Amino acid sequence: MSKRIFITATNTNIGKTYTSKLLIEAFVRLGLRVGVYKPIETGVITVAPDGNALFETALIHNPALKALSLNDIVTLQLQLPAAPFVANKGKSIDLAIFDTALAKIEALCDLVIxxxxxxxxxxxxxxxxxxxLARYFNATPLLVTHCNLGCINDTLLSIKALEEAKLPFVVGFNCRVEDTSFETTSLPYLKHRFGSIYRIDNDIDTIAKALLDTISS
Known part of the structure; x- marks a missing residue:
C-alpha cells in the first residue's frame, strides 16, 4: 500500500483542490511518484471539475497515470452540488466500491492524495x-482551513473532531488576498494556541514533510 494523504477542510470552497495541486508538486520535489483520487464528487454535469484538475496536474509529473481515466480517479459522480447524502438521494454507500479504483492508482505511485x-x-x-472515509482509507488528514473571521472557531471544531476520531493530522491555513484582517483578528490567538501555523501558500513543502513525518510516526 502506498502512503495515503486525505485532504479535508473546515467547509466547502476552502481550497482543497488548490491545496492538493500544490501538494502534488511538493511531494514530487521530495522524489515521490504521486497519484490522486477523488472518491466522491458532487456538482458534476459533464466532467468532474475537481477530479479532472487533480488528474491533469498529477499526469504532468507521473505519466504512468495515463493508464487510467477520469472515471478511475472519481468513482462516484453526482449531479446535485450538495452533500453526498442529498445528491445521492439518501442511498446507502458501501465504501468497498472505492477499493478497486484506489488499488489501481496505488499500483502507479508511491503516495496518493x-x-x-x-x-x-x-x-x-x-x-x-x-x-x-479518512479512517476507512487509513489516510493521514490534512485539514485545510480558512483565514476569514471565524476561522478560530471552525478550525478548533474540526481539530476536536479529528482528535476524538484519534486520527493524526496536519493543519494548513489557506489565506487569500482578501483576508486582510487575519493578522489582527485571528493570528494572535492562533499563535498563542499553537505557537506557529502552516500557511498553504508559503509552507507547502514544510506541510508535505510534516505529513510524511506523521505517517511515519
Whole structure:
C-alpha cells in the first residue's frame, strides 16, 4: 500500500483542490511518484471539475497515470452540488466500491492524495460522514482551513473532531488576498494556541514533510 494523504477542510470552497495541486508538486520535489483520487464528487454535469484538475496536474509529473481515466480517479459522480447524502438521494454507500479504483492508482505511485468532499462532518449516507472515509482509507488528514473571521472557531471544531476520531493530522491555513484582517483578528490567538501555523501558500513543502513525518510516526 502506498502512503495515503486525505485532504479535508473546515467547509466547502476552502481550497482543497488548490491545496492538493500544490501538494502534488511538493511531494514530487521530495522524489515521490504521486497519484490522486477523488472518491466522491458532487456538482458534476459533464466532467468532474475537481477530479479532472487533480488528474491533469498529477499526469504532468507521473505519466504512468495515463493508464487510467477520469472515471478511475472519481468513482462516484453526482449531479446535485450538495452533500453526498442529498445528491445521492439518501442511498446507502458501501465504501468497498472505492477499493478497486484506489488499488489501481496505488499500483502507479508511491503516495496518493485522496481529496474529500466538503468538510469533515459532511454526510455520505445516513451512517457515514466524510471523516469516516479518512479512517476507512487509513489516510493521514490534512485539514485545510480558512483565514476569514471565524476561522478560530471552525478550525478548533474540526481539530476536536479529528482528535476524538484519534486520527493524526496536519493543519494548513489557506489565506487569500482578501483576508486582510487575519493578522489582527485571528493570528494572535492562533499563535498563542499553537505557537506557529502552516500557511498553504508559503509552507507547502514544510506541510508535505510534516505529513510524511506523521505517517511515519
Amino acid at each position: 485522496i481529496e474529500g468532499a466538503g468538510g469533515l462532518m459532511v454526510p455520505i449516507d445516513s451512517e457515514i460522514m466524510m471523516i469516516d
